[in-house]
Amino acid sequence: MALKGLDIFKLSPKKNCKECGSPTCMAFSMKVAQGAVSIDACPYFSEDAKAALNESTAPPMKTIKVGTGDHEYALGGETVLFRHEKTFVSRTRYAVTVCSCMDDAEIDAKLAEIPKVDYERIGERMFVEMVYVNYAPAAGKDRYLDLVKKAAGLDRVLILGCDDPEVAAEAVALVKDTKPVLNGANASNYEAMNKVATEAGVALGVQGADINELYDTLAALEKLGNKNLLFDVGANSVKEAFQIAVQFRKAAIKDSNRTCGYPSIVRLDRLCGGDKHLQAALLSLFTMKYGSIIVLDQMTYAEANPVYGLRQNVFTDPQKPMKVEPGIYPLNGADENSICVTTVDFALTYFLVSGELERSGVPLNLIINDAGGLSVLTSWAAGKFSAGTIAKFFEEQKIEEKVKSRKLVIPGKVAVLKGELEAKLPGWEIIIAPNEAVQLVKFMKELTA
Numbered sequence: 108m109a110l111k112g113l114d115i116f117k118l119s120p121k122k123n124c125k126e127c128g129s130p131t132c133m134a135f136s137m138k139v140a141q142g143a144v145s146i147d148a149c150p151y152f153s154e155d156a157k158a159a160l161n162e163s164t165a166p167p168m169k170t171i172k173v174g175t176g177d178h179e180y181a182l183g184g185e186t187v188l189f190r191h192e193k194t195f196v197s198r199t200r201y202a203v204t205v206c207s208c209m210d211d212a213e214i215d216a217k218l219a220e221i222p223k224v225d226y227e228r229i230g231e232r233m234f235v236e237m238v239y240v241n242y243a244p245a246a247g248k249d250r251y252l253d254l255v256k257k258a259a260g261l262d263r264v265l266i267l268g269c270d271d272p273e274v275a276a277e278a279v280a281l282v283k284d285t286k287p288v289l290n291g292a293n294a295s296n297y298e299a300m301n302k303v304a305t306e307a308g309v310a311l312g313v314q315g316a317d318i319n320e321l322y323d324t325l326a327a328l329e330k331l332g333n334k335n336l337l338f339d340v341g342a343n344s345v346k347e348a349f350q351i352a353v354q355f356r357k358a359a360i361k362d363s364n365r366t367c368g369y370p371s372i373v374r375l376d377r378l379c380g381g382d383k384h385l386q387a388a389l390l391s392l393f394t395m396k397y398g399s400i401i402v403l404d405q406m407t408y409a410e411a412n413p414v415y416g417l418r419q420n421v422f423t424d425p426q427k428p429m430k431v432e433p434g435i436y437p438l439n440g441a442d443e444n445s446i447c448v449t450t451v452d453f454a455l456t457y458f459l460v461s462g463e464l465e466r467s468g469v470p471l472n473l474i475i476n477d478a479g480g481l482s483v484l485t486s487w488a489a490g491k492f493s494a495g496t497i498a499k500f501f502e503e504q505k506i507e508e509k510v511k512s513r514k515l516v517i518p519g520k521v522a523v524l525k526g527e528l529e530a531k532l533p534g535w536e537i538i539i540a541p542n543e544a545v546q547l548v549k550f551m552k553e554l555t556a
Contacts, residue, residue, distance in 0.1 A: 112137035115160060120151035167359045168368040170197065171310050171335060174264035175286050180236060182337070182370035182399040188360050190421060197370070198422040199394045201414075202237035202266055202402045204376040207246040207254050214254065217405075221261060224411045229429065229458050233415040235263065239290075239376070239402045240278075242269035248277070255281050266290055266312070266372070266400065272299035283307040288400070290314070290339060290372060294324050301333050312372050314339040318351050326366050337370045337399065342377035345389065349396070356397045370399030379404070390414050395421055428480025429454035433500070435509060436461065441470040443509065446555065448516040448540070449497065451478035451486050459544045467551040472510055476500050483518045494527035501532065516540045516554075 116136035127148045129135035138144045139160075146152060146160050170184035180200055187193045205217050218238075225234040238258045242251045251269070255278045258265055265282055269275040270291035279289055290312025292300040297313070304311035313328065313336055315321025321338055328336060338355065340348040352371050359368035373393045379386040386403060387410055393401050394417055403410070423429060430452045437445070438461065450460050452475050461473060476497055478486035486492035501507065513535045517524060519542040528537045541550050 112140040115139050115146075118152070118156040118160060119149070120153075122151055124151070126150060166368075167363050167365065168356075168370075169334060169336075169365070171337060171370050173286055173288050173310050174236075175284070178236070178262065178264055179286070180264065183368070185356070185360065185397075188357065191425060194424040194426060195422050197399070199398050199418055200236045200264075200400050201406060202239045202264075202400055203235050203406050204239040204241055204268075204402050204404060205254065205258060206241040206243055207251040208241075208243035214257070218258065218261060220405065220407070221263070224406050224408060228415060228419065229454050230431070231419060233411060235406050237264045237266055237400060239266040239268055242267075242271065242274060242278075242291075244271065248274050252277060252281065259285065264288070266402070268312075270296060270300070270314075272296055272303055275300065276303045279303060279307045279309060283309060286310075288312055288337060288372075290337070292324065292328065294320050297324050297328055298331070301328055301331050304335070305333055310335045310337055312337045312339050313369075314341065317341075317343070318347070318354065321351065322366060325369065329366060337372050339372045339374065340398075342374050345378055348373065348378055349392070352393065352397050371397060373398040373401045376402050376404045386410070387414075391417055394418050430480030431457045431475060433475045433477040434504065435506070436473040436475060437470075438464050438473055439468055439470045441472050443511045445470040445472050445510075446512050446514045446516065447472045447474055447506075447510060449474040449476060450518055451476055451481060451483050451492050453478065453480055453482045453486070456482055460547065463544045463547040464551065467548045469551040469555050471551070472512070474501075474506060474515075483520050487521050487524075492521065494524050494531045497524075497528060498531035514538060519543075 116133050119132040119136055121132050123131045127135045129138060135149060139146050146157055166184050166186050168183045168185045171182045172179055173182065174180050181197045184196050203221050205214055221235050221238065238261060240255050240258050251274060259282050265287040267275065267278050267287055268290050269278060270293060275289055275291060286309055288310045289304050292311050292313045293315065300311060311333065313321065313324050315324055325336060325338060340351040355367040358364040375386050375389050379389060381404065390401060390410060391414060394414060431454050433452050448464065448471050450456055457475060464471060464473060476492060477500060478491045481489060481491060483492060515535050516538045517540060519540045522539045525537045525539060541547065
């Protein structure tokens with residue numbers, strides 16, 4: 108059971124030093140109990156007190172980190188079942204599978220396809236983060252090790268799908284510095300696989316014939332002292348895989364059953380049997396419910412465009428507006444004499460508008476106003492994108508000192524601001540843009556022709 112604020116306060120240093128950012132030790136203790144801050148934010152808690160509190164105050168679902176450097180990803184760490192309750196913290200990651208049973212041409216083709224999906228959407232890079240390297244005993248150990256080396260060349264996090272401890276040990280040794288996932292522990296080999304994973308310091312994926320065997324194997328590994336684990340939902344059926352994913356998450360979050368509180372691996376490459384349409388449907392399903400790593404046969408733009416948009420929406424914090432930093436953004440080699448265009452700081456608006464303006468090729472200064480992360484019409488209706496707020500922003504940011512042009516293009520949906528803006532910004536020519544971003548390319552070219 109989670110500790111209450113008063114229980115934490117009893118173990119606190121009671122210095123009221125404010126170094127943690129809270130006004131008193133009691134206030135800090137209440138925040139720790141709510142999961143708002145970590146106990147480590149207080150520099151004066153004794154190690155004994157931390158050890159006593161960490162297990163009780165940790166999220167019900169353990170955070171597992173895989174990969175290194177720019178390719179380090181946190182999995183798990185969730186505290187709620189539904190995004191609207193608070194927020195999800197660790198987004199689903201996607202992997203494409205290759206197998207040592209494939210011929211060389213098929214392997215090369217698959218590995219060559221993986222980097223092709225790589226683009227930016229609303230400031231986030233969208234690409235396949237992982238490669239699942241599956242071991243086929245019939246193909247032999249050497250072929251598998253060669254495949255691991257080849258897959259490592261893609262600079263992605265590797266998931267080594269192998270249940271032979273000896274082969275797994277050699278495969279892990281090749282790439283252990285990149286912190287891969289070793290997926291292959293089961294009821295018959297978990298002790299040997301645990302030794303391989305713990306000696307290499309990598310996360311271990313756990314499999315089971317059914318939900319009960321999976322749970323028992325996880326519990327057995329915990330008794331051996333290993334909590335750097337993930338669980339594989341299996342491939343017996345879509346129904347059972349979904350059941351395991353949901354029941355384990357509910358048991359962890361609602362019942363505080365920490366043995367269920369690990370990230371999941373969903374093998375759509377096995378569940379779908381090559382059916383691309385089924386894979387696309389299940390990809391969306393397990394992105395929402397509750398796949399930490401989803402393994403696919405392929406990831407083309409047909410799958411990527413909808414699912415990455417879905418993931419970005421699901422894993423956006425509903426308590427924080429999606430906004431960009433207000434200021435001046437020169438585009439297309441703009442200088443101080445280039446025409447000015449203004450809009451709000453809502454991230455989706457910014458990336459849509461800036462994308463179209465860049466396509467126009469016209470040098471311009473895009474001025475992003477502080478509108479609280481709201482869209483154009485919403486911020487206008489809320490009084491956060493008005494002639495007064497735009498003029499105030501120009502004054503605070505000293506826009507007139509930074510640019511010499513006195514032509515300002517405003518969004519067509521707030522054309523009503525034109526007259527008032529001309530009064531608030533004397534000397535500026537206010538130009539009305541089209542209503543839709545897609546019309547900006549033609550508009551800007553004609554405007555500067």
